[in-house]
Amino acid sequence: MNDLQPALPVLSARDLCREFSLPGDRSLEVLRHLDLDIHEAEMVAIVGLSGVGKSTLxxxxxxLDTPSSGQITYRSGxxxxxxxxxxxxxxxxxxxxxxxFVFQFFHLLSDLDVLENVMLPAIVGxxxxxxxxxxxxxxxxxxxxLETVGLAGREExxxxxxxxxxxxxxxxxRALINNPRLLLCDEPTGNLDSxxxxxxHTLLRQLHEDLGTSILVVTHDPDLASRADRRLAMIDGRFEKSADHPSD
Ligand SMILES: Nc1ncnc2c1ncn2[C@@H]1O[C@H](COP(=O)(O)OP(=O)(O)OP(=O)(O)O)[C@@H](O)[C@H]1O
Ligand SMILES: [Mg+2]
Known part of the structure; x- marks a missing residue:
């Protein structure tokens, strides 16, 4: 690869808007012309108040949801x-x-054992x-x-x-079984003790470094946010400029 030409982002969102219809002909504008680039092997944390639109993003x-307008580009190989x-x-x-995907409430299938849960996305694919x-x-x-995440012996x-x-x-x-380019984590430790x-947090950072998977993590936890390469603060449906471009 030519060193002078930086690789294009793994994911780019441009002018992204998401508006929800509410009862009584009302609507709620949650994402407002939001732009975002996630680069290869980058870990980015999104922080922001409850209800600001992090999960929607x-x-x-x-x-899993369709924006009202705007474009999202995915790049791989x-x-x-x-x-x-x-x-x-x-x-x-x-x-x-x-x-x-990694969610706050795990979403494991109770009828399958641990090993089968991890295998599931690969079976589906x-x-x-x-x-x-x-x-x-x-x-x-x-x-x-399972061994990497410290659960050898728990398969059955x-x-x-x-x-x-x-x-x-x-x-x-389970989220890593298909070697994803991008791991999306929505408050992965929101339901756990400190x-x-x-x-x-240590595991996510270690996997990120070992596998080179890009990670976008939404978190209220300052410790997890501090481990990211970049932190973006979401306000009014978009990112605060100073946080998105720390060098500006
Ligand atoms: N399907 C929907 N219909 C109507 N409103 C919705 C819908 N989904 C989300 N919202 C609204 O969009 C706003 C943003 O919700 P979202 O779940 O993205 O917030 P969040 O930043 O993830 O908050 P938290 O930190 O509490 O998880 C909220 O006001 C929520 O009520
Ligand atoms: Mg949320």
């Missing part, structure tokens, strides 16, 4: 996808392969005809990820028998 970037303009298979493919052939690789990868347990911090580590392993949170 993550849902739009993660293709020389390929580019732009929303709007994606068909449903492309949206599903990006959600499954490009993005990993594999054509049924290849499933038998790929299963051993997927299982080996899931076991390695039900998620309900794990502590909150352990469940979140399963969710992080000592467990600290361990998850």
């Amino acid at each position: 993550l849902h739009c970037l993660g293709l 020389g390929q580019t996808w732009q929303s709007p303009g994606l068909n449903e298979p492309q949206r599903c493919g990006l959600r499954n392969q490009f993005i990993g 594999t054509p049924k005809s290849d499933w038998k052939q790929r299963k051993p690789q997927i299982e080996a990868k899931a076991r390695t990820l 347990q039900a998620p309900g028998t794990l502590s909150g911090g352990e469940r979140q580590r399963v969710a992080i392993a 000592s467990t949170s600290e361990k998850i």
Whole structure:
């Protein structure tokens, strides 16, 4: 790669708006002409008051919600996808392969054991005809990820028998099973005590450094925000300029 040409961001959002319709012909403008770039192997923290639109932004970037207007560009390995303009298979493919999600409340499936929960996104992303052939690789990868997050030996347990911090580590392993370019984390330690949170913060930072995955994390926790390469403060549906461009 030419050193003089910096790599294009993994994700770019431009002029992003999200307005919700409310009862009585009212509406709520949550995202207001927001711009954002996330670069390769960058960890960015978003901070802001409750209700300012942080989760709404993550849902739009993660293709779980549709912005009212604006563009989002996803880039990986020389390929580019732009929303709007994606068909449903492309949206599903990006959600499954490009993005990993970690939520505050883990969202593990209680009917599956820990190993199966981690394997699930890889199973979903594999054509049924290849499933038998790929299963051993997927299982080996899931076991390695569980070891990385410190849960070796817990593979056959039900998620309900794990502590909150352990469940979140399963969710992080699950989010990484398809080698996503971007991990979107919405208050990943919002439901955990401070000592467990600290361990998850260390794990996220370590995974970020070891795997080079870009991370966008929404947090109210100053410790987690301080571990990011860049912090963005969200106010009035967009980012405070001084935080988005610290060198300005
Ligand atoms: N589907 C919806 N319909 C109407 N309003 C919504 C909808 N989803 C979110 N909102 C509103 O959008 C605003 C932003 O919500 P959002 O969940 O993004 O906030 P947040 O910054 O993540 O807050 P918190 O820190 O409390 O999680 C809130 O006022 C919320 O009520
Ligand atoms: Mg939120």
